[in-house]
Amino acid sequence: MDFTLTETERHYQSRVRAFIQQHVEPAVPHYYEEMAGFGTDRWQIIPVIERLKEKARAEGLWNLFLPPSPHHDTEEYHGAGLTNLQYALCAEEMGRIAWSSEVFNCSAPDTGNMEVFHRYGTEDQKTQWLKPLMAGEIRSAFLMTEPEVASSDATNIQTEIRRDGDDYVINGRKWWSSGVGDPRCKIAIVMGKTNPDAPRHSQQTQILVPMDTPGVTVKRMLPVFGYDDAPHGHGEVILDNVRVPTSNVILGEGRGFEVAQGRLGPGRIHHCMRTLGAAEVALEKMARRLLSRVAFGRPIAEQSIWQQRIAEARIDIEMTRLLCLKAADMMDKVGNKEAQLEIAMIKVAGPRVALKVIDDAIQAHGGGGVSDDFGLAKMYANIRTMRLVDGPDEVHNRAIARLELGRYKVAH
Structure with missing residues (x-):
């Protein structure tokens, strides 16, 4: 290798x-x-x-x-x-x-x-929305999670997308809709249910909803551990009889899960590698702090407990980076489906490792660590959300366990 x-x-x-x-x-x-x-x-x-x-x-x-x-x-x-x-x-x-x-x-x-x-x-969708997004002229949002159901199981999503002639009418309530606070946010991709009687993974559809469509209301912006993440932000959005043309459907009715899987695989790799970047910064801050402070007559960096924490941080970051790069490499070579185990593992491991390093860095800074002076508190808040976005740890662990157990099942 x-x-x-x-x-x-x-x-x-x-x-x-x-x-x-x-x-x-x-x-x-x-x-x-x-x-x-x-x-x-x-x-x-x-x-x-x-x-x-x-x-x-x-x-x-x-x-x-x-x-x-x-x-x-x-x-x-x-x-x-x-x-x-x-x-x-x-x-x-x-x-x-x-x-x-x-x-x-x-x-x-x-x-x-x-x-x-x-x-x-479609070509029209690309011309209208992809082109300005790629130019950085507008921004967008993805509306999937709902407050009234356990959205970790996306089949629970209840937002209704009902066909009415040449239009779809959308009713529902979304939250943690990242990006809706930005004044440049012009388009949202909404996941909802078009046919509740279809097979479980064919009930959902993804559809384009311009943010200025009548019936779209950003009810409130949701802080993360007190941080508003402005101007990006995370909003609760009400969809009240929102009417859009049928041409706004992505790929086709009932294919929402197919679109979601194509979207989330690469996104999980991006999140995990950015998370490791944050972990590296936290480790650097921790090391510099320990070298600059004296307690009980000697530099804190010379105390064994902190040497152990520094060593564990470096080991964990290196191991996790290799796992993430392996997952990315597999996606390129054999596709997202074949790399699903590696993608699930890195989605759990990345935030877990980074949070441990950041937490130790906060501890090394004492009271300063939980202030805004060193950026560690906000870093922790940001990375803590990574254990929830794109599927919580429990869902990924469930998938990992099923794949592992499947290797040992006796054929009947």
């Missing part, structure tokens, strides 16, 4: 790393200054990110996540043409600063939504 990075992998990883070091990291203070200047009206476009986006696009570091197309030379809609493995290395670099992925037009949920348009969209 060869672990040497290819020329393409080194090229993009080093370029993204250099761009973040040269442009994004120095801009972090400006980001917080501009956010503070908004006062209570935090749901605004942040100018420093827009300036950085212009630089990134000019350097060709744009839409890196979009996979290679079979018609790459002629198709209008393509990014850098990186594989899952190649992009995973870039995603880890972006994970070092929570908002940096937007600089490269590679932030969720836009990445997943663009992949849906890229894989399953």
Whole structure:
């Protein structure tokens, strides 16, 4: 097994790393200054990110996540043409600063939504929505989770999508709809039920709903551990007799689960690699803090308990990175279905490892760790959600266990 990075992998990883070091990291203070200047009206476009986006696009570091197309030379809609493995290395670099992925037009949920348009969209859907999304002119949302059902089992989703002539009428209530707080959010992909009497995984459909459609109401924005994540945010959305044309259906009626599986596989890899980027930052902060503080007559870094924690952090990060890269490589070579075990394992392992490292880093900073001074508290809040998004740990562990047990079942 060869672990040497290819020329393409080194090229993009080093370029993204250099761009973040040269442009994004120095801009972090400006980001917080501009956010503070908004006062209570935090749901605004942040100018420093827009300036950085212009630089990134000019350097060709744009839409890196979009996979290679079979018609790459002629198709209008393509990014850098990186594989899952190649992009995973870039995603880890972006994970070092929570908002940096937007600089490269590679932030969720836009990445997943663009992949849906890229894989399953009609030419009209691509022209109307994929083109401005790829240009960074608009943003989008993905409305799946519902407050009134256990959405970890997506067959529970109750939002009704009812055919009425040449239209569909949508009624339901969604929450944790990430991105709806952004004033540029123009389109949402909504998952709902078109036929409750169909086979279990053929009841759901995904459909496009422009955010300015009558009946769409963002009821409230939901904070995560007190952080509002403005201007992106996570909203509760009411869909009250929302009417859209039948041409807004994605792929076809009853094919919502097919679309979801195509969307979520790559997204889980992106999330996990960004999570590892955050873990690396936390480890760095922890090490620097331990080296700079003295307790009981000697540097804290010399105390055995902290040496053990540092060692475990490095071991866990390295093991988890290899698992994530293996999953990405398998997706490229044998497809998402064959890589489902590895995808499920990394989705559980990535956040779990990162949270342990971040928690130790918070402990190393003492009271400062739970303040906003070192960025660790918000980092913990962000990564803690990763144990829930794209399927909670319990669902992935269930899938892992079933696959493992299946290897030992006696044929009857």
